[in-house]
Amino acid sequence: QVQLVESGGGLVQAGGSLRLSCAASGRTFTFTGYAMGWFRQAPGKEREFVAVISRNTGSTSYADSVKGRFTISRDSAKNTVYLQMNSLKPEDTAVYFCAYRPGAGIATETAAYPYWGQGTQVTVSS
Numbered sequence: 001q002v003q004l005v006e007s008g009g010g011l012v013q014a015g016g017s018l019r020l021s022c023a024a025s026g027r028t029f030t031f032t033g034y035a036m037g038w039f040r041q042a043p044g045k046e047r048e049f050v051a052v053i054s055r056n057t058g059s060t061s062y063a064d065s066v067k068g069r070f071t072i073s074r075d076s077a078k079n080t081v082y083l084q085m086n087s088l089k090p091e092d093t094a095v096y097f098c099a100y101r102p103g104a105g106i107a108t109e110t111a112a113y114p115y116w117g118q119g120t121q122v123t124v125s126s
Contacts, residue, residue: 009120022098
């Protein structure tokens with residue numbers, strides 16, 4: 001089992017920044033590789049992909065809606081992934097979830113991730 005703990009959400013004005021963190025513990029598949037991603041879910045909407053990073057290769061992928069504004073990074077020694085969110089917009093308001101996927105490949109589909117954090121609320125006011 002893998003446990004994920006997110007932190008860093010909150011309330012910010014449009015144009016502001018927030019940094020989310022997600023720490024993985026338990027059986028973290030360190031030697032075989034894994035990917036960690038961020039997804040978000042706004043009220044009344046389906047959960048959607050935001051960004052993902054491979055622990056071993058550092059490869060990343062971003063949703064078009066956040067490219068150029070959000071940056072995902074990792075600290076492999078700490079099994080922690082970060083999401084730096086700049087130039088936030090009201091439409092970024094959602095619960096942000098950290099997700100974990102054993103294996104070297106990155107994926108953007110929710111079904112590819114067997115482990116999920118509890119979520120952290122991000123609210124962007126206009």
